[in-house]
Amino acid sequence: MRWYSKIAAAALAAVLQACATAPVAAPPPVAAPPPAAAPVAVEQRAPVTILVSIDGFRSDYLDRGVTPNLSRLAAGGVTGIMHPSFPSKTFPNHWTLVTGLYPDHHGITANKMEDSARPKEVFTMQSDDPFWWNEAMPIWVDAEKAGIRTGTEFWPGSNVAVGGVKADKWPYKIEGGTRPSDWAQFNQVITGEQRVNAILDWLRRPAAIRPKFLTLYFDTVDSAGHSYGPDDKRTTAAAADVDKRIGELVDGLAALGQPANLVIVADHGMAQVSGKRAISINNLVKAEDYHLVESGPYLSLIPTPGREAVVEKALLGKHEHFECWRKAEIPARFHYGTNPRVPAIFCLAETGWQVGEKDVDPDQVGGNHGFDNLSPEMNALFVANGPAFRAGTTVQPFVNVDIYPLLRDLIGLPPKTGVDGNDAPFRDALVR
Numbered sequence: 001m002r003w004y005s006k007i008a009a010a011a012l013a014a015v016l017q018a019c020a021t022a023p024v025a026a027p028p029p030v031a032a033p034p035p036a037a038a039p040v041a042v043e044q045r046a047p048v049t050i051l052v053s054i055d056g057f058r059s060d061y062l063d064r065g066v067t068p069n070l071s072r073l074a075a076g077g078v079t080g081i082m083h084p085s086f087p088s089k090t091f092p093n094h095w096t097l098v099t100g101l102y103p104d105h106h107g108i109t110a111n112k113m114e115d116s117a118r119p120k121e122v123f124t125m126q127s128d129d130p131f132w133w134n135e136a137m138p139i140w141v142d143a144e145k146a147g148i149r150t151g152t153e154f155w156p157g158s159n160v161a162v163g164g165v166k167a168d169k170w171p172y173k174i175e176g177g178t179r180p181s182d183w184a185q186f187n188q189v190i191t192g193e194q195r196v197n198a199i200l201d202w203l204r205r206p207a208a209i210r211p212k213f214l215t216l217y218f219d220t221v222d223s224a225g226h227s228y229g230p231d232d233k234r235t236t237a238a239a240a241d242v243d244k245r246i247g248e249l250v251d252g253l254a255a256l257g258q259p260a261n262l263v264i265v266a267d268h269g270m271a272q273v274s275g276k277r278a279i280s281i282n283n284l285v286k287a288e289d290y291h292l293v294e295s296g297p298y299l300s301l302i303p304t305p306g307r308e309a310v311v312e313k314a315l316l317g318k319h320e321h322f323e324c325w326r327k328a329e330i331p332a333r334f335h336y337g338t339n340p341r342v343p344a345i346f347c348l349a350e351t352g353w354q355v356g357e358k359d360v361d362p363d364q365v366g367g368n369h370g371f372d373n374l375s376p377e378m379n380a381l382f383v384a385n386g387p388a389f390r391a392g393t394t395v396q397p398f399v400n401v402d403i404y405p406l407l408r409d410l411i412g413l414p415p416k417t418g419v420d421g422n423d424a425p426f427r428d429a430l431v432r
Helices: 003-021 059-064 068-075 090-099 139-145 192-203 220-228 233-256 308-315 400-411 424-429
Strands: 048-054 150-153 213-218 260-265 271-274 278-280 290-294 298-303 317-319 322-326 345-349 354-356 365-368 382-385
Touching: 048 090, 048 233, 048 400, 059 068, 059 233, 068 233, 068 260, 068 382, 090 139, 090 400, 139 150, 139 213, 139 400, 150 192, 192 213, 192 233, 213 233, 220 233, 220 365, 233 260, 260 400, 298 308, 298 354, 308 345, 345 354, 400 424
Parallel strands: 048 213, 048 260, 150 213, 278 354
Antiparallel strands: 260 382, 271 365, 290 298, 298 345, 317 322, 322 345
16 A cells, blocks of 8 residues: 555544544524513594585485495484575585574674675685684684694684684784684695595594594585586586595594594585576666675675665565565574674575576576575485494484584583574484
């Protein structure tokens, strides 16, 4: 054997011996499992109250088969026919819903008003001077004073510092008054989806700054009803679209684990109108004999000084398709005519007719409201659903002054004296 062969053999033997005698390495120790994470506490949220207005949503729109979310809430909660207050207009009725007073008593007597205390001003739906609104306190004012935080994603009057005074010189600073803790200035281009998201965002806040009473407002059904009439497929489509927004609200509340008492209403219904059903009073009285305040489903005017007798003789009483009264003689069932802002002469058209001072294009069609508040076409949506309500309840027909006392019950405010409504229609529908 050559020398290098002997060396190789010896090396191999040494390796084999080492393998046979080397100790086996112990496996690495198994790491202990990390301690279990402490369970995350789930906040037990108390119910909030959300008042939703779908402007111009006539009560029978629920029967068109395009509102599955609203219909489900109605079936699992409370519903019934709600009459608007008179006049069946937007601003008077939105203020009634949150004050419990008829328009004659809360001071927002029309969408357009005049007041002898401000002879150079006219109230319109853009007016936010507290002067026009201070005759009544809305529910968010009482809630805020009671320590209940409120938030309004649009509601007529919610941008007003109610109880305040606006300076008569630039920069027109407002002293005093109360607004909701959170509120948004109305802008029609803000979509329904964005409005719902604003409500949900407020409810994502820490409890200390989270609203407990909220309002939400949609205007698209009313706009479609005016433009096309209540029976047009585009109005039905608008009702279907806002129903989707209601579904988004319900789903969003569920995702947050936020129980809510929903009170979903409309301010009025909608009636079909046509230029073929329009009357001009200029066939009865000269334009220089009066000052017109409003016209349409109803007409209100102030006779020119010295011409009162002429105007009254021409207008007072029943006419074909409309009737006129002195303000003090408006039928008592309307609860209207004592407020100084109601003009001296008031004329109401038959439902579906309109009265004004100018001729109307006979081919003009659309929808309008402001008619007799007990007319079926003026009936407004009412649906309530949530832990405070008994499922499957239908209430007897009621007037919308009763919504305000219901809201006070839901948010924990005591009954308020001196209001026109009460919670009687809902007592059997509430879980006590």
